[in-house]
Amino acid sequence: MKYVSTRGLAPALGFSDVLLAGLARDGGLYVPETWPAFSSESFARLAGRPYPEIAYAVIHPFVAGEIADADLARMCAEAYATFRHPAIAPLVQTGPNSFILELFHGPTLAFKDVAMQLLARLMDHVLAERGRRATIVGATSGDTGGAAIEAFRGRAATDIFILFPHGRVSPVQQRQMTTVHDANVHAIALEGTFDDCQAIVKGLFNDHGFRDRVSLSGVNSINWGRIVAQVVYYVTAALSLGAPARSVSFTVPTGNFGDVFAGYVAKKIGLPVDRLVIATNTNDILARTLESGRYEMTGVVPTQSPSMDIQISSNFERLLFEAAGRDGDAVRRLMDGLGQSGAFTLPESALAGIRGEFAAGRTSEAETETTMRDTLAAAGYLADPHTAVALSVAARQPETGSPMVTLSTAHPAKFPAAVEAATGIHPALPLWLGDLMQREERFTVLPNDIGAIARFVEARARAIHEKV
Numbered sequence: 491m492k493y494v495s496t497r498g499l500a501p502a503l504g505f506s507d508v509l510l511a512g513l514a515r516d517g518g519l520y521v522p523e524t525w526p527a528f529s530s531e532s533f534a535r536l537a538g539r540p541y542p543e544i545a546y547a548v549i550h551p552f553v554a555g556e557i558a559d560a561d562l563a564r565m566c567a568e569a570y571a572t573f574r575h576p577a578i579a580p581l582v583q584t585g586p587n588s589f590i591l592e593l594f595h596g597p598t599l600a601f602k603d604v605a606m607q608l609l610a611r612l613m614d615h616v617l618a619e620r621g622r623r624a625t626i627v628g629a630t631s632g633d634t635g636g637a638a639i640e641a642f643r644g645r646a647a648t649d650i651f652i653l654f655p656h657g658r659v660s661p662v663q664q665r666q667m668t669t670v671h672d673a674n675v676h677a678i679a680l681e682g683t684f685d686d687c688q689a690i691v692k693g694l695f696n697d698h699g700f701r702d703r704v705s706l707s708g709v710n711s712i713n714w715g716r717i718v719a720q721v722v723y724y725v726t727a728a729l730s731l732g733a734p735a736r737s738v739s740f741t742v743p744t745g746n747f748g749d750v751f752a753g754y755v756a757k758k759i760g761l762p763v764d765r766l767v768i769a770t771n772t773n774d775i776l777a778r779t780l781e782s783g784r785y786e787m788t789g790v791v792p793t794q795s796p797s798m799d800i801q802i803s804s805n806f807e808r809l810l811f812e813a814a815g816r817d818g819d820a821v822r823r824l825m826d827g828l829g830q831s832g833a834f835t836l837p838e839s840a841l842a843g844i845r846g847e848f849a850a851g852r853t854s855e856a857e858t859e860t861t862m863r864d865t866l867a868a869a870g871y872l873a874d875p876h877t878a879v880a881l882s883v884a885a886r887q888p889e890t891g892s893p894m895v896t897l898s899t900a901h902p903a904k905f906p907a908a909v910e911a912a913t914g915i916h917p918a919l920p921l922w923l924g925d926l927m928q929r930e931e932r933f934t935v936l937p938n939d940i941g942a943i944a945r946f947v948e949a950r951a952r953a954i955h956e957k958v
């Protein structure tokens with residue numbers, strides 16, 4: 491299987507090259523040339539199997555033989571051995587037909603661990619086989635950074651630089667990035683928003699000289715390896731609820747569109763998914779786009795679900811590519827429009843296609859608080875603010891008979907202030923992170939300037955390369 495760029499101008503690559511490339515050289519995102527097809531029988535055979543086995547089975551066709559089967563199986567087993575729940579991604583029933591899919595049992599208490607623990611192992615494996623090193627530069631609104639640093643810390647073949655928006659992540663999120671002192675880890679507080687961080691990362695990828703000099707790789711959801719690992723929990727959740735014999739709906743708290751796009755991929759490979767619902771906070775560009783057909787940036791406001799304070803939603807480009815009939819020229823024109831004027835209008839047929847696959851809704855700050863309080867009162871369940879955004883949107887969906895699964899993307903202890911203000915309960919960090927707030931912080935504050943970031947990365951990466 492080859493992967494093609496959403497902008498149509500970069501060479502098609504195999505799985506291992508796509509893992510290391512991150513962003514395509516034409517600025518697009520890689521997607522598989524064709525979707526593998528799973529039959530009902532093959533899904534049925536996976537029901538009841540342990541999570542790492544299902545991960546292996548789902549990811550295997552996407553790897554297309556580029557990694558030996560035994561190595562892939564071992565890496566799936568090792569990645570999910572880092573999780574603190576035997577089910578890895580357990581389902582909790584909160585109503586007659588309502589379920590919460592808990593994705594926060596990994597080392598940093600966020601759903602990002604599910605993909606990142608595997609991605610680090612896959613990248614290490616490919617780099618070792620090629621005798622190469624890579625410099626990872628990533629952007630985070632809070633959770634990707636901690637998960638990436640935890641997964642890549644101490645790895646000999648990678649230096650990792652994470653840009654986070656200064657003052658806009660929760661104290662727990664910040665400390666998960668700034669208290670890791672391995673020599674290959676660099677936390678950078680950028681004087682800007684998450685969108686600024688992400689624009690700099692994409693800018694660095696599009697500077698081919700820089701990209702080649704430092705062997706740039708990415709671990710944001712621009713990397714296909716992130717998406718494919720996230721497809722797995724849609725499969726495990728649906729199988730637990732009766733798939734393939736019945737279909738299941740999902741509501742997903744959404745920012746960069748990676749998580750909900752993984753749900754779309756699950757559907758494309760044959761999982762019976764009824765509805766896929768995009769849930770946004772007041773940074774509601776995706777909900778507005780589905781309503782009006784116009785993707786239009788209006789400025790980001792800080793919310794109590796900071797990881798979703800995003801308006802340039804990277805993976806929406808992957809959906810555009812699908813909805814535009816896989817026409818890379820059309821996607822390039824739309825993305826150029828976004829770059830020049832901060833907006834684009836979806837072609838009618840693309841909008842109709844997207845509306846056929848997704849529903850969307852937004853949750854205000856007041857509704858997020860009420861939902862945290864009501865969920866505790868009605869179901870005895872303490873949800874984090876990101877999960878609450880999605881629970882609120884899920885509750886407003888029409889009943890179709892299929893079970894509704896809301897993805898819970900973070901542990902409430904990552905956002906104690908918001909959870910306590912809404913519920914009166916101060917969620918404690920698990921024992922192994924109990925001293926997080928006392929650990930020494932180390933990070934560099936840099937201006938919102940791509941040149942300053944490029945110089946910092948190149949100087950530090952080179953210094954590390956010279957020592958090795």
Ligand SMILES: Cc1ncc(COP(=O)(O)O)c(C=O)c1O
Pocket residue numbers: 600601632633634711743744745746747748749750797798876899900
């Ligand atoms: C806790 C949490 N929930 C939801 C999201 C949104 O996920 P995505 O960016 O994949 O749409 C994020 C960040 O990505 C997050 O950290």
Ligand SMILES: N[C@@H](CCOP(=O)(O)O)C(=O)O
Pocket residue numbers: 629630631632633634635709710711712745746748797798804
């Ligand atoms: N919400 C994310 C933003 C980056 O998303 P990614 O999935 O593209 O890595 C975060 O927590 O950093």
